[in-house]
Amino acid sequence: MLDYEKYLRYRTFPVPWCPGCGIGTIFKAVVTAFAKLKWNPNDIAVVSGIGCSGRLSTYFNTNTLHTTHGRALTFATGIKLSNPDKHVVVFSGDGDALAIGGNHFIHACRRNLNIKLIVINNNIYGMTGGQVSPTTPTGFVTTTTPYGNTEPHFDTVELAKAAGATYVARETVNRPRQMLKVIEKSFNHAGFSVVEIVSNCHINLGRRNKLKHPLPMLKWIEENTIPLSKAKDMSEEELEYKYVVGEFVHRHRPDYLSLYEDLVVKKAGGDKK
Amino acid sequence: MDIIEQRTNEEARERRKKSAPRPHTVLIKEQYCKGCSICVSVCPTGVLVIEETSKSVFGLIAKIEEPDYCIGCMLCELHCPDFAIIVDPEKRGGTE
Amino acid sequence: MNNVKIRSGNELVVEGAIAAGCNFFAGYPITPSSEIAEGMSRELPKVHGIFIQMEDELASIGAVIGASLGGKKVMTATSGPGFSLKQENLGVALIAEVPVVIVNVMRGGPSTGLPTRGAQGDVMQARWGTHGDHPVIALAPAFPKEVFLTTIDAFNLAEKFMTPVILLLDELVGHSHEPVELPGPNEYEIVNRKYPEKLETLEIYKREMGGPPLRPDFFMGYPIHIESLEHNDYGYPTTNPEIVEVQQRRRLEKIEKHKNEIIRYKTHYMDDAELVIFAFGSMARSALEAIEILRREGGPKIGLFQPITIWPFPEEQLKKEVGDRDVLVVELNWGQLVYEVERVLKTNKIHSLLKMTGMPIRPDEIIEKIKEIKNA
Numbered sequence: 001m002l003d004y005e006k007y008l009r010y011r012t013f014p015v016p017w018c019p020g021c022g023i024g025t026i027f028k029a030v031v032t033a034f035a036k037l038k039w040n041p042n043d044i045a046v047v048s049g050i051g052c053s054g055r056l057s058t059y060f061n062t063n064t065l066h067t068t069h070g071r072a073l074t075f076a077t078g079i080k081l082s083n084p085d086k087h088v089v090v091f092s093g094d095g096d097a098l099a100i101g102g103n104h105f106i107h108a109c110r111r112n113l114n115i116k117l118i119v120i121n122n123n124i125y126g127m128t129g130g131q132v133s134p135t136t137p138t139g140f141v142t143t144t145t146p147y148g149n150t151e152p153h154f155d156t157v158e159l160a161k162a163a164g165a166t167y168v169a170r171e172t173v174n175r176p177r178q179m180l181k182v183i184e185k186s187f188n189h190a191g192f193s194v195v196e197i198v199s200n201c202h203i204n205l206g207r208r209n210k211l212k213h214p215l216p217m218l219k220w221i222e223e224n225t226i227p228l229s230k231a232k233d234m235s236e237e238e239l240e241y242k243y244v245v246g247e248f249v250h251r252h253r254p255d256y257l258s259l260y261e262d263l264v265v266k267k268a269g270g271d272k273k
Numbered sequence: 274m275d276i277i278e279q280r281t282n283e284e285a286r287e288r289r290k291k292s293a294p295r296p297h298t299v300l301i302k303e304q305y306c307k308g309c310s311i312c313v314s315v316c317p318t319g320v321l322v323i324e325e326t327s328k329s330v331f332g333l334i335a336k337i338e339e340p341d342y343c344i345g346c347m348l349c350e351l352h353c354p355d356f357a358i359i360v361d362p363e364k365r366g367g368t369e
Numbered sequence: 370m371n372n373v374k375i376r377s378g379n380e381l382v383v384e385g386a387i388a389a390g391c392n393f394f395a396g397y398p399i400t401p402s403s404e405i406a407e408g409m410s411r412e413l414p415k416v417h418g419i420f421i422q423m424e425d426e427l428a429s430i431g432a433v434i435g436a437s438l439g440g441k442k443v444m445t446a447t448s449g450p451g452f453s454l455k456q457e458n459l460g461v462a463l464i465a466e467v468p469v470v471i472v473n474v475m476r477g478g479p480s481t482g483l484p485t486r487g488a489q490g491d492v493m494q495a496r497w498g499t500h501g502d503h504p505v506i507a508l509a510p511a512f513p514k515e516v517f518l519t520t521i522d523a524f525n526l527a528e529k530f531m532t533p534v535i536l537l538l539d540e541l542v543g544h545s546h547e548p549v550e551l552p553g554p555n556e557y558e559i560v561n562r563k564y565p566e567k568l569e570t571l572e573i574y575k576r577e578m579g580g581p582p583l584r585p586d587f588f589m590g591y592p593i594h595i596e597s598l599e600h601n602d603y604g605y606p607t608t609n610p611e612i613v614e615v616q617q618r619r620r621l622e623k624i625e626k627h628k629n630e631i632i633r634y635k636t637h638y639m640d641d642a643e644l645v646i647f648a649f650g651s652m653a654r655s656a657l658e659a660i661e662i663l664r665r666e667g668g669p670k671i672g673l674f675q676p677i678t679i680w681p682f683p684e685e686q687l688k689k690e691v692g693d694r695d696v697l698v699v700e701l702n703w704g705q706l707v708y709e710v711e712r713v714l715k716t717n718k719i720h721s722l723l724k725m726t727g728m729p730i731r732p733d734e735i736i737e738k739i740k741e742i743k744n745a
C-alpha cells in the first residue's frame with residue numbers, strides 16, 4: 001500500500017465531511033507527514049475535540065481519543081505525561097481551541113509539553129449549523145449574527161506567541177505543499193507547537209456570505225493570503241482581515257517533563273525508583 | 274465570472290501545448306469521490322472532468338478524461354479531501 | 370503503640386493512594402481538599418510518579434482520564450464547586466469506561482457556599498451530577514483507618530470495573546487530625562486492571578451483559594479508539610438504536626449485577642437496638658457517640674447502620690439489617706439520602722434529623738431527637 005495508508009482506519013471510511021471541505025486535505029497532509037517521518041502508528045496518539053475538526057480522530061489508524069468540547073489539550077496532557085516518548089497530536093477547531101478551550105490553549109503553550117496542536121480554523125462553528133466563532137471575520141452573516149458579525153476576531157498566532165508557544169505557524173488548505181512542510185516541522189519540533197490551518201466551510205459559513213461552493217471560497221481564502229515575507233513590509237490596515245502565512249516562532253526552551261525529572265524527581269529522591 | 278462548479282478545466286486545456294512525454298497513471302476510488310471538483314480546478318493540464326452519476330451521494334463524480342496529459346504533479350492527490358485520487362499507485366506500493 | 374501517627378482525613382487519602390499504587394495526580398487548589406493536592410505533590414515524586422497542578426478543574430479531570438488511558442493509576446481531588454465543573458468530563462470516563470478516582474471533600478453549598486465548613490450536600494450530585502443514564506460508585510468513609518482503606522478500595526473498584534469511583538469525604542473527616550495506626554500491606558489487597566492477552570479483533574468493548582470491558586490501554590500495540598459519543602463495540606460513533614441499547618444497558622448492568630461485591634457497610638450495636646440510625650461520614654461518628662452515651666446512661670438502646678458505599682445504594686443490606694424497626698436518618702444537609710431510605714424501607718417509620726448550617730450535628734442534638742421520637 002501507499003506509504004500513508006497504514007495511518008488510515010479504512011473500516012470507518014468514507015470520511016464524513018462536506019464535498020470540498022478542507023479538513024480532508026489537512027488529514028492527508030498529516031498522514032503524509034507521519035509517513036515521511038516514519039512514525040510507528042502504535043506510537044502515535046491523536047486527540048480531538050468536538051466539531052467537524054473533532055471527527056478527525058475516528059479516521060486515524062493510531063491510538064485515538066475523541067473528547068469533550070475544548071478539552072482535547074487536557075486529555076493530551078495526561079496522555080503525554082504518562083507516556084513521554086510517544087507522539088501526541090491534537091486537532092481542534094477554531095471554536096474548540098479559542099472559545100471554550102481558550103484557557104487550556106494558553107496554558108498548554110505556557111507549559112511547553114511536546115504536544116503538536118493543529119488548529120483547523122474555518123472561521124465558524126460548522127458542525128452545529130454555522131454560528132459565529134471567535135475567528136469569524138467582521139461583517140459576515142452567521143446563524144447567530146443574522147445582521148452581520150460586529151465582534152473583532154482573534155489572531156491565533158498572536159495568542160500562541162504571547163502564551164509562550166515555541167513553534168507557531170499558519171498555512172491554508174490552498175497551499176498543500178507548504179502546509180505539509182510546516183506540519184512536518186512542527187512534528188519534529190521538541191516543545192509545544194501550534195499550527196493554524198485556514199480551511200473553507202462553504203456549506204455553513206460560505207453559503208450565507210455568497211461563497212457557497214468550495215471553489216469560490218477557496219479562491220476567497222487565496223485572495224486574502226499574504227506570505228510573511230511580504231507582510232513584514234505592510235501596514236496594519238493593509239493586513240486587517242488578511243491571512244498571513246508562514247512560520248512565526250521557532251525557538252527552544254525546556255519542557256515541563258524534562259524540568260520535572262531534573263528538578264523535582266531528583267530532589268525527592270524518586271529517580272532511583 | 275465567478276467559478277461556481279467546474280465540470281472541466283477549460284483554462285488548462287486551452288493553455289496546454291502537447292501531451293505528457295511519459296504520462297503518469299491516475300486512479301480514482303469512486304466509492305470515496307464526492308465530486309467536489311477541486312481536483313479538476315487544480316489540474317494544470319486538464320486531465321480530469323466532473324460527470325453526473327447516479328452512484329455518488331451528491332450525484333457528481335470525478336473522471337479521468339485525458340490520461341495522456343498527466344504530468345504527475347500530484348496536485349490532485351495533495352488537495353483531494355476524500356483520499357479518492359492517487360497518482361502512480363503501482364510505483365508507490367499499490368493501494369489495497 | 371509506636372506505629373500510631375497523627376493524621377487528617379486528607380493526609381490519609383494521600384497515604385492510601387500511594388499505598389494503592391497511584392502514580393498520577395492532576396488537581397487544582399480548592400478548600401477543603403487542597404491538602405490532598407499538596408500531599409500528592411510531595412509524595413508522588415518520591416515514588417517517581419507524576420504530579421501536575423492544572424489550570425482549572427476541567428483540565429484536572431481531563432488530564433487524569435488521559436493518563437489513565439496511558440496506563441497510569443490516577444486520582445484527582447476537589448470540593449463542591451470543582452465537582453460541579455468536572456461533571457462533563459466525568460461523563461467521558463463513564464461512557465468510555467476508564468478507571469479514575471475522584472475525591473470530593475464536601476463543603477457547604479450551593480455555589481461558593483461555605484468553603485471552610487463541612488456538609489453532606491453532594492450525595493445526590495455524586496449519583497446524578499453528570500447528564501444521561503449512568504451508574505456510579507461512590508464511597509464515604511468515616512473513621513481514620515477507614516479513610517485509608519476505603520481509598521485503596523476506591524482504586525481497586527475503579528480498576529476492577531473500569532469506571533470512575535467517587536470518594537466522598539466531608540470537610541470534618543478531611544480536616545480532623547486524629548491518632549491512627551496505619552494498616553500494613555498485609556491488611557489490604559491491591560487490584561490492577563486486567564488486559565486481554567491477545568486481541569483478535571479491535572472490538573474492545575465486546576463482552577457479555579454485566580461484565581466490565583477487557584481492553585488494552587493506549588500504546589499497547591493496538592490502534593484503539595476511545596470515544597465520548599455513543600459508540601459500537603469498536604468504539605466508533607454510532608446512532609443505531611439496537612447498538613445504543615446494548616451499550617447503554619451493558620454499562621448499567623456492569624454495576625447492577627455486581628452490586629453485592631461493591632456494597633460495603635458497617636453496623637454498630639444493632640442486635641438489641643429498638644431504633645436504627647442511618648448515618649454516614651462524619652455523621653456516623655456523631656451518631657456513634659450519641660448511641661454510646663445513651664447506653665452508658667441506661668437510656669434507650671439504639672443501633673447504627675453506617676453505609677460506606679453510598680452508590681449503588683445498599684438496598685438489600687439495609688432491609689435485612691433494619692427489619693421492621695424505626696429508622697432515624699441523620700444527614701448534614703436538608704434531605705438527600707433520606708429519600709432513598711424512604712424508598713427502600715416502604716413500611717418502616719422513617720424519622721430524620723436534617724441540618725446544614727456549617728456546624729456539625731452534635732451527639733447531644735441526636736440524643737435530643739431520639740428522646741423526642743420516644744416521647745411522641
